[in-house]
Amino acid sequence: MRAAARGRAWIEISRGALLQNIAALRARLPDGCALMPAVKANAYGHGDLMIVTLLQRSGIRDFCVACAAEGATLREYGVTGEILVLGYTHPDDFPLLAEYQLTQTAVDCAYAKALSRFPAPVRVHLKIDTGMHRLGEAAAHMEEILSLFSLPRLQITGIFTHLSADDTTDAPERTFTHRQAEAFFTVVREIEAHGYSCGKKHLLASYGVLNYPELGGDYARTGIALYGVLSRRSDLAGCPIPLSPVLSLKARVAAVKTLPKGASVGYGLGCVAGTDRTVAVLSVGYADGLPRSLSDGRGGVLVAGQYAPTVGKICMDQTIVDVTGIPVRVGDTAVLIGSSSTREITAYDIAENSGTITNEVLSRLGPRLARIVVP
Numbered sequence: 195m196r197a198a199a200r201g202r203a204w205i206e207i208s209r210g211a212l213l214q215n216i217a218a219l220r221a222r223l224p225d226g227c228a229l230m231p232a233v234k235a236n237a238y239g240h241g242d243l244m245i246v247t248l249l250q251r252s253g254i255r256d257f258c259v260a261c262a263a264e265g266a267t268l269r270e271y272g273v274t275g276e277i278l279v280l281g282y283t284h285p286d287d288f289p290l291l292a293e294y295q296l297t298q299t300a301v302d303c304a305y306a307k308a309l310s311r312f313p314a315p316v317r318v319h320l321k322i323d324t325g326m327h328r329l330g331e332a333a334a335h336m337e338e339i340l341s342l343f344s345l346p347r348l349q350i351t352g353i354f355t356h357l358s359a360d361d362t363t364d365a366p367e368r369t370f371t372h373r374q375a376e377a378f379f380t381v382v383r384e385i386e387a388h389g390y391s392c393g394k395k396h397l398l399a400s401y402g403v404l405n406y407p408e409l410g411g412d413y414a415r416t417g418i419a420l421y422g423v424l425s426r427r428s429d430l431a432g433c434p435i436p437l438s439p440v441l442s443l444k445a446r447v448a449a450v451k452t453l454p455k456g457a458s459v460g461y462g463l464g465c466v467a468g469t470d471r472t473v474a475v476l477s478v479g480y481a482d483g484l485p486r487s488l489s490d491g492r493g494g495v496l497v498a499g500q501y502a503p504t505v506g507k508i509c510m511d512q513t514i515v516d517v518t519g520i521p522v523r524v525g526d527t528a529v530l531i532g533s534s535s536t537r538e539i540t541a542y543d544i545a546e547n548s549g550t551i552t553n554e555v556l557s558r559l560g561p562r563l564a565r566i567v568v569p
C-alpha cells in the first residue's frame with residue numbers, strides 16, 4: 195500500500211526483542227532440535243515478510259504455515275527451506291503444493307492415500323492424533339499407518355503430533371501430556387521396527403518447549419513464545435525463560451475536540467458526556483483488529499504518557515478516547531499496545547479486557563496496518 199508508514203496506524207516490530215526470544219528459546223531446546231517457527235496468520239499479525247526475513251538472518255530456515263496459500267507466499271518471499279502446511283489442503287490445491295514445493299500434513303490415512311494419487315511429487319509429514327482429537331490419524335491405527343509406507347509415490351519425510359494440554363505442568367495435564375508423547379513415540383518405534391524411516395519427528399510447540407523440553411524431537415514448532423508473549427498473563431508465572439514482546443501497535447490522533455456536558459459521542463446516543471470532556475479521535479478501528487468489545491471504557495490507549503479510556507463505540511476505522519486533562523494535539527501518537535514513558539499496555543491487557551487470549555488479539559491485527567522494524 196502506498197502511504198507513509200507511520201501515517202495512520204502501524205505496528206512496530208522490535209528486532210532486539212525477537213532476537214532475545216530466539217536466543218532464549220534456542221537455549222531451552224532439546225539437543226538436535228531446530229526452531230521451525232509458526233508464521234501462519236501473517237506471523238500472528240506481526241507481518242510475515244518482516245518476521246521471516248529477520249528469522250532467516252538468525253539462521254532459521256524452516257517454517258510452519260496453516261495453509262497452502264501462506265506457504266506459496268513464503269516461497270515467493272524467497273524462503274528455500276522446508277515449509278510445512280499444518281492444516282488441510284483440498285485436492286483442488288494439490289498443484290500448489292507441488293509448484294511451491296510445500297510439505298503437506300497428511301491429516302489422516304485416507305488423506306495420505308489421496309495425496310499419493312496426485313501425479314507430481316509432494317513431501318508429506320504424517321500427523322498422529324494422540325489425544326487432541328483435531329487433525330491426525332489415531333495412534334492406535336498402526337496397521338493403516340504402516341501401510342502408508344508401502345504406497346509407491348508417497349514421500350513421507352516427517353511425522354508429528356500436537357500436545358493439547360502442555361500449557362501447564364499440573365498433575366492431570368502432565369500425565370496426559372506424557373501419555374500423548376508415549377503414544378507418539380510408540381508409533382515412531384513401530385514404524386522404524388518395520389524398517390521404514392519416519393524422517394523428522396516433532397511434537398513441541400511454544401508451551402511444549404517451555405514446559406516439556408525433555409520430550410525432544412527434531413523441530414520445535416514455536417509460534418506465540420517467539421513473539422514474546424504467552425497466551426495468558428497467568429502463564430508467565432511458570433515461564434522458565436525471559437520473553438520480550440516483539441510488537442507495538444500505534445495510531446495517529448486525527449482530531450481533538452471539547453464536548454459540552456450532555457453531548458453524545460460516536461454512533462448511537464448511548465454515550466453522553468456527564469461533564470465537559472475533551473476527546474481525541476484515533477485513526478484505528480476494529481477493522482484493524484482492535485476488539486470492538488473494548489468500547490465504552492473497557493479499553494484505552496496511552497497518549498502523552500497517560501492513559502486515555504475509550505468513549506462510546508469503537509468504529510470500523512476510528513476510535514474515540516477521553517483525553518480530558520491530557521495535553522494532546524492532532525498528529526500525536528497513541529499507543530494501543532506498547533509503552534509510553536513509564537506506562538505500558540500489553541497484549542495481555544487487551545486479551546483480558548476483551549475475553550480472549552493474546553494469540554487471537556495479535557493474529558487479528560489487520561493488513562491495513564503498516565509494519566515497521568525498529569531496533
Ligand SMILES: *Cc1c(COP(=O)(O)O)cnc(C)c1O
Nearest residue numbers: 232280356399400415416417418
Ligand atoms: C499454530 C500451531 C503451532 C504453534 O503453536 P504456538 O502455541 O503458537 O507455539 C504448532 N503446531 C501446530 C500444529 C499449530 O497449529
